[in-house]
Amino acid sequence: MTQLTDPPTQITKTAPKQRGLEAFALRFANWMERWFPDTFAIVLVAVLVVGAGALAIGASPAEVSQSFGDGFWNLLPFSMQMALVVVTGYALATSTPVRRIIERIAVIPSTPRGAVAMVAFAATATSLLNWGFGLIFAGLLVRALGRRTDLEVDYRAASAAGYLSVGGPAMLGLSSSAALLHATPASVPPELLAITGLIPLAETLFTWQNLVMILVMTSSAVLIAWATAPRGDRARTARDLGVDLDDTVEADDEVRPGDRLGRSPVLTVLIGAVMLGWIWTTIHKVGVFHAISNLNNYLFIVLSLAFLLHGRPIRFVKAMTKAVPSVSGVIIQFPFYAGVAAILVTATNGEGKALSHYLSDFFIQLGGHAGLPLIVGIYSVVMGILVPSAGAKWVLEAPYIMGAAGDVHSNMAWLIETYSGAEALANLINPFWMLPLLGIVMLKARQIVGFTFIYFIFLAPITVLTFWALSFTFSYAPPVMP
Incomplete structure (x- = not known):
């Protein structure tokens, strides 16, 4: 005799009615996911656009081609650094101690919106110490949140919030190149030093106005993250997207006696002691903040910690190897961006002027004493879209900008902060800096750019106008020569 029982209860996800920014963000993200081109196609179009601009100002086709080819490998060392940002950060995060810390942080939020807002705050806060650290920390926090089966966090929105590590106030912190x-007297080119003199950090990073900017940008980003995060059945989790979030790294069983060396902690302890000795000496010489502001130093510290925390060489190697496929975009695309930058600044016309010179003149001539900070902010965003490399561009463009500042008696220190803070916003819509994060979260640009573009839409006017308003609290300071 068959016994009848009540049918099992089916649990389904429900979602509140779409309203406001959440509805807009979801529609826009879905549209961008369908229509946003591949990141490699974008950089190829950038080559054509900047090349056409160089031709328009009078540069010859041969000059454009020469500039592109000569500059193609200019970012080769930086490309390696970016690749190491991903693989060393992944290796560090997959070590047992760090993985446990990140997982404990990931259990803090109790709602999907709260989780995305927490990622936004963590990304902006940690990036003030070092943008590379912020990028890695945020990406791995997103992965940890993606492993939670009880929260149903939209993995795309969380990843986009993690991108605020390079698209938020990072360049207002210790990463400000x-x-x-x-x-730093030894770092300033002589021709620029003659215009600006030395400008100590007390007049740039460590001012109350800079702190206000950090608070405005961070709080705005967190509110946008919270308001735009999809909920319920509209959220697409890491499982929905087919992302592999297994970060466990286990060594194979020993096969032969020769394998024991790579599985012994003795080598890790001895080599790790040498690494820690170098780190201690460097920090003792220049201080912890200056030590980590150098990207090579930062990478060495992260690699050393990853090596030590994995305990055995074989586990460290396996962790690094597992991360290598995620850096293919960096390796392939960064040389093309270097070519774009070279055309922009070295393909000159008969007057010896490059496209970057005309762009600088166009924006700077629009401003006076009161308007220059506003124009510099807008100009910085535009240039950041074309060439995403704040430090390299600044050395080339600073003579024009700071020369204009001296002519109209605008505060040079605040113009530096305006340029740095506004330039970072362009990263929200430029795939250049997105590539390392995409390697960590294992998504495509089209899957998060809809959300990052919304950050840009709101943060760009808020940031530029706040920089401009605060510029009225400064007075002109004549250059101080060393």
């Missing part, structure tokens, strides 16, 4: 350059 422009501010650090002007505070």
Whole structure:
């Protein structure tokens, strides 16, 4: 006799009615996911656009081609650094101690919106110490949140919030290449030093106005993250997207006696002691903040910690190897971006002027004493879209900008901060800096750019106008020569 039982209860996800920014963000993200081109196609179009611009100002086709080819490998060392940002960060995060810390942080939020907002805050806060650290930390926090089966976090929105590590106030912190350059006598080119003199960090990073900017940008980003995060059945989790979030790294069983060396902790302890000795000496010489502001130093510290925390060489190697496929975009695309930058600044016409010179003149001539900070902010965003490399561009463009600042008696220190903070916003719509994060979260640009573009839409006017308003609290300071 068959016994009848009540049918099992089916649990389904429900979602609140779409309203406001959430509805707009979801529609826009879905549209961008369908229509946003591949990141490699974007950089190829950038080559054509900048090349056409160079031809328009009078550069010859041969000059454009020469500039592109000569500059193609200019970012080769930086490309390697970016690849190492991903693989060393992944290796560090997959070590047992760090993985446990990140997982404990990931259990804090109790709602999907709260989780995305927490990623936004963590990304902006940690990036003030070092943008590379912020990028890695945010990406791995997103992965940890993606492993939660009880929260149903939209993995796309969380990943986009993690991108605020390079698209938020990072360049207003200790990663500010422009501010650090002007505070270091040996780093400032002589022709620029004659215009600006030395500008200490006390006049750039460590001002109350800069703190206000950080608070405005961070709080705005967190609110946008919270308001735009999809909920319920509209959220697409890491499982929905087919992302592999297994970060466990296990060594194979020993096969032969020769394998024991790579599985012994003795080598890790001895080599790790040498690494820690170098780190201690460097920090003792220059201080912890200056030590980590150098990207090579930062990478060495992360690699050393990953090596030590994995305990055995074989586990460290397996963790690094597992991350290598995720850096293919960096390896392939960064040389083309270098070619774009070279055309922009070295393909000159008969007057010896490059496209970057005309762009600088166009924007700077629009401003006076009161308008220059506003124009510099807008100009910085535009240039950041074309060439996403704040430090390299600043050395080329600073003579024009700072020369204009001296002519109209605008505060040079605040113009440095305006340029740095506004330039970072362009990263939200430029796939250049997105590639390392995409390697960590294992998504495509089209899957998160809809959300990052919304950050840009709101943060760009808020940031530029706040920089401009705060510029009225500064007075002109004559250059101080060393």
